[in-house]
Amino acid sequence: MPSAAPASSPTADFGPALLEAVGIHTFYGASHILHGVDFRIGPGETVGLMGRNGMGKSTLIRSMLGIVPVREGRILAGGQDLTGRPSYQIVRTGIAYVPEGRGIFGNLSVRENLVMSARPAPNGSTDWTLDRVLATFPRLAERLGQAGDQLSGGEQQMLAIGRALMTNPLLLVLDEATEGLAPLIRKEIWRIVRLVRDTGIATLIVDKNVAAVSAITDRNVILVKGTVVFEGASAELDAQPDLKHRYLGV
Amino acid sequence: MSFDVFADPAIFLVQLLNATQQGLLLFLIASGLTLIFGIMGIINLAHGSFYMVGAYAAYAVAEATGSFWLALPIGVAAGIALGYVLERLLFRFFYERDHLYQVLLTFGLILIFEEVRGMMFGEDTHRALTPEALDFSIPLLGVQSYPAYRLAISVICLLVALGLYLLISRTRLGMMIRAGAYNREMVQALGINITFVYAAVFGLGTGLAALAGLLEAPVASVEPGISGRYLIISFVVVVIGGIGSVKGAFYGALLIGFVDTFAKVIVPEAAGMSVYLLMAAVLLWRPTGLFGRPA
Ligand SMILES: Nc1ncnc2c1ncn2[C@@H]1O[C@H](COP(=O)(O)OP(=O)(O)OP(=O)(O)O)[C@@H](O)[C@H]1O
Ligand SMILES: [Mg+2]
Numbered sequence: 001m002p003s004a005a006p007a008s009s010p011t012a013d014f015g016p017a018l019l020e021a022v023g024i025h026t027f028y029g030a031s032h033i034l035h036g037v038d039f040r041i042g043p044g045e046t047v048g049l050m051g052r053n054g055m056g057k058s059t060l061i062r063s064m065l066g067i068v069p070v071r072e073g074r075i076l077a078g079g080q081d082l083t084g085r086p087s088y089q090i091v092r093t094g095i096a097y098v099p100e101g102r103g104i105f106g107n108l109s110v111r112e113n114l115v116m117s118a119r120p121a122p123n124g125s126t127d128w129t130l131d132r133v134l135a136t137f138p139r140l141a142e143r144l145g146q147a148g149d150q151l152s153g154g155e156q157q158m159l160a161i162g163r164a165l166m167t168n169p170l171l172l173v174l175d176e177a178t179e180g181l182a183p184l185i186r187k188e189i190w191r192i193v194r195l196v197r198d199t200g201i202a203t204l205i206v207d208k209n210v211a212a213v214s215a216i217t218d219r220n221v222i223l224v225k226g227t228v229v230f231e232g233a234s235a236e237l238d239a240q241p242d243l244k245h246r247y248l249g250v
Numbered sequence: 251m252s253f254d255v256f257a258d259p260a261i262f263l264v265q266l267l268n269a270t271q272q273g274l275l276l277f278l279i280a281s282g283l284t285l286i287f288g289i290m291g292i293i294n295l296a297h298g299s300f301y302m303v304g305a306y307a308a309y310a311v312a313e314a315t316g317s318f319w320l321a322l323p324i325g326v327a328a329g330i331a332l333g334y335v336l337e338r339l340l341f342r343f344f345y346e347r348d349h350l351y352q353v354l355l356t357f358g359l360i361l362i363f364e365e366v367r368g369m370m371f372g373e374d375t376h377r378a379l380t381p382e383a384l385d386f387s388i389p390l391l392g393v394q395s396y397p398a399y400r401l402a403i404s405v406i407c408l409l410v411a412l413g414l415y416l417l418i419s420r421t422r423l424g425m426m427i428r429a430g431a432y433n434r435e436m437v438q439a440l441g442i443n444i445t446f447v448y449a450a451v452f453g454l455g456t457g458l459a460a461l462a463g464l465l466e467a468p469v470a471s472v473e474p475g476i477s478g479r480y481l482i483i484s485f486v487v488v489v490i491g492g493i494g495s496v497k498g499a500f501y502g503a504l505l506i507g508f509v510d511t512f513a514k515v516i517v518p519e520a521a522g523m524s525v526y527l528l529m530a531a532v533l534l535w536r537p538t539g540l541f542g543r544p545a
Contacts, residue, residue, distance in 0.1 A: 067439055091441045103436040105429040107543070116425040117440035167441060 016079050017042050018171040018202055019064055019095060024073030026056075026063045026226075033059045034226040036073065041204050043170060046197050048213040048234070049206045050248055051223035057206045058100050058175055060223065065097055065173070066090040078122065094122045096164030100175040100206075102156045104163075106149030110140055113148050113159055114166050121168035127199070133162040136192065154185035161192060171202040178207055190216070210250050214238060222247045255515045260394035265511055271400055273507020274407035278462035279480050280487035280499040281414060282455025288494020289431045290345055290448050293352045296359035298481035300329050300456040303363075304463025306371060308378040309472045318381040322464055329460025330453040337452035342445065360477060373474050378467035403465045410461065411500055418496055427451055431494050483510075486525055490532045492542025501540055 017040040026034040033056050041047045049057050062068045064075055066087035074083045078093025091097060105113050114133060120126045134141040137158045143151060151159060157177055164172055174193065178186040186209075194216055197203050207213050214220060214234040222230040224247055230237070237244065244250050255262055283297050307325030312318045336359075344352050380399050387395040418424035426447045429437050438444045462480070470476075487506055491498025506525050513524035538544055 065439060067435060086443070086445075087435075087439045088441050088443050091439060097439045099436065099439070103433060103439070105432045105436070107428055107432050108425060112425045112429075116422060116429055117437075117442055119441060163440070 017076060018078065018093070019090075019173075019204075020076040021060065021064050021070075022074040022076065024060075024063055024070040024075070026059055026068055026070050028059075028068075032226070034063060034070075037223070037226065037228055039064070039221060039228070041171060041202055044200050044202050045219065046203045046205070046217045048217035048220040049204060049223065050210060050213065050220055052247075052249055055223045056226040057223055059226070061097075061173055061175055061204070061206065064090075065095065091167075092119075092122070094168075094170035096167045096169035096172050098157075098160045098164050098172070098174045098177055100179070102153075102160040104148040104151070104156045104159055106147060108148055109145055110148060110151070110159055111144040113163050114140075117163065118166040119168065121170065126168055128165040128168050130166070133165055136165075136195070137162050154181050154188070157181060157185070157189060158192070161189075161196075165196065169201060171204065172196060173204045175206045176208070177205075178209065178212075210244060210248050253516060255512065260391040263390055264394055264396060265515060267396055267400065267404070269508045269511035270504070271404045271407075271507075272511060273504035274404050274411070275462050275466055276480060276484060276487055276507060277411060277500050277503035278407060278458045278465075280484040280491070280503050281411075281496050282458040283484050284488040284491060284494055284496060284499045285427070285451050286455045287488060289427060289451055290341070292341055292344060293349050293356065294341075295353060295356035295481065296363065296477075297356075297456070297459055297484065298477040298479065299360055299363035300333060300459035301463040301480060302367065302477040303329055303332060304460030304465075305378070305467045305470075305472045305476055306367060306463075307460065308464040308467035309376045310371070312379045312467075316379075318379055318468065321378070322461075325464040326457050326461050329463075330457035332460075333456025334449050334453035336456075337449045341452065342448065345448075363477060364474070368474065375471050375473040377471055378464075380468040397469070399468060403469070406465060410458070414458075414496060423447070423450065483525065486529050488539075490529050490539055492536075492539030494543075495539070495541035498539055498541035 020040040021037055023036045023038060024034055025032065025036060037056075037060055039060060049060065051057050059068065063070050066075065066082065066085055066089070070083065074081055075090065076082065077090045077095065080093070082090050082093070105116070108116065114130060118130070139155055140158055140162055143155065148156065148159065161174070161177065177193070178189050181189065190212055193203065193205065197216065205213055205217060214237055217234050219231070219233055220237050221228055229247055230243060255265055279297065279301055283294065286292050286294050286297070304325045307328055308318065308321045311321035311324050315321075340355065344355055384399040384402050386398050388398050388401065389395045418427060426437060426442055430444055430447055434444055437447070483506065487499055487502040490505065491500070491502030505528065509524050509528050510521065513521040517524070532540065536542070
């Protein structure tokens, strides 16, 4: 596993993909949301997934994780074709998901939220233990016995990330991890995302703050109405303000 | 109306023990029902059929082997296995369906269970042997005495309730069960095979109902139609306790055991209504039941 994300170009060879979508089409009922999307993320890579509201970022993530079915195309994870498989099989290849809205179990304690789904990495390593997660998120350590729905938004977000790390992932998927949080908490979340990235865990980041995302990603993908319209290194994106303006409204 | 029951402490104590035993047995049935309803969202009208399976298992095994204690594990295993298999074969296809489909499916199952029971055991009324070691009475305050086996029922039920409490509050399976009731998609997205959890919950619930049938078989008749004996009342317990809450089922079942038992001796004319009045009162006070999560 690479020790840190290299500041490299998108053409760098990251090895076989941890998670990959090949030409996927996803529908919600009759509405066609994803129109033949290709996406891949390899070991140790940090990728930003961008796009305005409703462009299909969350849908792409949920399709790749097997939470919503794809009608066409393939999903590969951990080197296997897992198209159509239930999400638990896909994530067991080493993927941890921090969903939009955090998905905390409000009726479980903080401790239970962390340990319920804990597991070793696919290769058996257990780098992330309860102690390490609590050392990373000291605020959670103070609230171990509290119910999940009694935490503040920022604490819930930390819990969602801590819970994800407890599965010892190779890939961490963060969908809007700073949404609705106070500036100081956002900074804290970004600090932790960097810290996680620096341990060599690949990260897929969706966030409204384009500058903050491109500051830590190797590569970025922009979705417009369920189609990939740009894919390139962060420097490449930063060099094209018109692109950002057109597709992201910044 | 007659309050004589309070005049004689011995009679009062007997009623108290009866109420406890009835409430605890009801808990065994309702706890499974509330789990199945609260977690998978399945309305299982056939839940009482598993009570029947337990009762007939107690009768048949005890008859064949002479040992009631042998019937217990066999009957419970049958209840668990049957629930597990039906979950895999049938119920899992009905999670996302409207409740009407579930009602039709499980009503159909009741009829099938009854038919099979008729083919295997006929229409006679039976009773399982009381386990020999417990076939005596314990003297209570003066002239009253109380059958030891009935006390044993309460003790066993309490132990099961304790075990269930520990399972749900302390184990990872328990966490998955509770988390699944809250957000099943997220449980799955964290790498947990929720279908396994569901099948386990189903088997657990039906095993508990079978256990209730087994335990009661020596003190209540084993006869056609007993699958309906506790069905309605256990739904009342689920509603009173709060859907999905095992703790709620425990207090709800005891409450009903007490109200029903004492209503029968105090106001026999209106006893049939008492538990429904209780339910209405609880729902007026707390619309989601005693321990139900506010919607
Ligand atoms: N469960 C659903 N049923 C029907 N349509 C949906 C559903 N979820 C999302 N959509 C629609 O699909 C489209 C893509 O939504 P998606 O949530 O993937 O976008 P997004 O890029 O993540 O947006 P946001 O930035 O708001 O999170 C939107 O038009 C949305 O309204
Ligand atoms: Mg989204």
